[in-house]
Amino acid sequence: MKEQIKKLSKFIASRMFYLILGISVAVAIPIAYAAWNSTVSSGQTLTTALWNDMVAKLVELNNKIDSWPPGSYCIFMGGGSCPTGFTQKSGYMRAISLYAANSSYIVPVTFGNSNIQCHGACGQYGNWIGELNLNICCK
Secondary structure (H helix, E strand, C coil): CHHHHHHHHHHHHHCHHHCCCCCCHHHHHHHHHHHHHHHCCCCCCCCHHHHHHHHHHHHHHHHHCCCCCCCCCEEECCCCCCCCCCEEEEEEEEEEECCCCCCCCCCCEEECCEEEEECCCCCCCCCEEEEEEEEEEEC
């Protein structure tokens, strides 16, 4: 068994860039190990087709895992759409009055699909320069 775990470790380490983000190590390693044992017998070479099949199994498992804790809450929307079970909520505040139109009072930033920025060109509308755009996912 130690030898199989060693082979699996080398297998995963040599192909880390193929691993899919979001798959928990606690879930991925036992599933990959089970897939390895059920598919690859000793002495068999790992082919691209076999690797793709194993990755597909991990992706399928990842899609079945409900990793969001129970309750009602909201999260910032990342690039794209909300996770399953969440509903998108969008809102904005534009032409927010700030003391001055400089970097001491407004620092543009984007986080996911939301942002803080100047309304128009910074200083274009006097002190009415702030803009807050929110895209949130709630359940």
